[in-house]
């Protein structure tokens with residue numbers, strides 16, 4: 001056994017993993033942020049080894065899901081930013097919706113910056129909910145905590161992406177990890193002004209209630 005308690009000989013990559021009533025999809029480990037609290041930096045993780053040897057194809061992911069209707073939601077989540085693989089997300093979500101599943105994306109909200117266009121119309125009708133990590137009440141604080149490769153413009157891009165989602169995707173949630181120096185009430189106010197739901201996530205070495213609402 002290694003330090004994480006996983007047997008090396010069975011290091012088959014985890015593409016989909018159940019937690020609570022949901023199924024979470026792990027399609028990439030890449031991300032445009034490097035958040036101080038990223039679960040990738042914790043030793044405990046969430047109880048699964050989510051490091052991918054190679055990114056799974058849409059077919060592999062759909063095979064891992066089997067029947068999406070047995071879960072409350074199928075959530076693109078991972079150890080990384082799912083919208084780094086926009087085309088794969090679209091292909092997978094199309095099939096999940098055809099089968100009657102509920103689809104959510106957990107994202108850092110930088111997709112429009114990554115692709116230099118508004119990608120929300122491509123997700124419309126394929127996604128029931130989108131949870132966007134706000135994580136700070138100001139651009140300065142975001143830079144310190146999330147350490148985006150895009151630097152100062154990232155925070156505004158997250159806000160703009162959120163605006164693009166409102167009215168296009170049925171549920172839009174802004175989420176914040178409780179972290180020193182983050183003004184949660186200001187974040188809640190930002191969510192209110194943008195017309196989204198708000199969710200505060202507790203962190204203490206690992207997420208106690210990882211993405212379960």
Ligand code: SF4
Pocket residue numbers: 031032033034035037038039040079080081107108133146
């Ligand atoms: S956005 Fe998510 S995956 Fe990316 S570094 Fe931050 S916590 Fe980790």
